[in-house]
Amino acid sequence: MLADQLQAMKRRALDEIRGTSADVKTSLQPQDHEVQSHADEAEAERLGDVRFAEIEIDRARLLDIEQAEQRMADGRYGVCADCGDAIPRERLLAQPAAIRCAACQTAAENKLRRP
Structure with a gap:
């Protein structure tokens, strides 16, 4: 049961990392057809920073899950x-x-x- 819960958490973390990474790539693509102001650029940069922070949080959570799985395999869980x-x-x-x-x-x- 706990192993299944860890696997589900791992899948969610990986899905979130993939989704956020795709969002970051899309947001970094230049939009040639749009006129950009400094405020637009600052907002895009802020959103990029937030998305990168979300990725780091998800990566840390994924590491915690993988370490828990290793403790389970080693009998230390x-x-x-x-x-x-x-x-x-x-x-x-x-x-x-x-x-x-x-x-x-x-x-x-x-x-x-x-x-």
């Missing part, structure tokens, strides 16, 4: 990377690529927030 305890099934159902139990994830996020 569902074990917290920090404390070594089992990650509750409910958490894995909600976040199949989770590498930490909820307590350790909260602690890791709190460390990142501290200046």
Whole structure:
């Protein structure tokens, strides 16, 4: 069940990457028949930046999924990377690529927030 969920997430991430990549290529094509203002050019550049950011997010999600699949193959799936305890099934159902139990994830996020 969790392996199927990871596969579905992987397919969605790949589809989103392909779709966004195609959108970026289309938006970068010159439109000879249109008069472009500086505002139009700035908006096109902003949209391109947003699409590239979306691709990076999707790539990171894809990497997380592939790492979860590797942990599954190695027999390490569902074990917290920090404390070594089992990650509750409910958490894995909600976040199949989770590498930490909820307590350790909260602690890791709190460390990142501290200046």
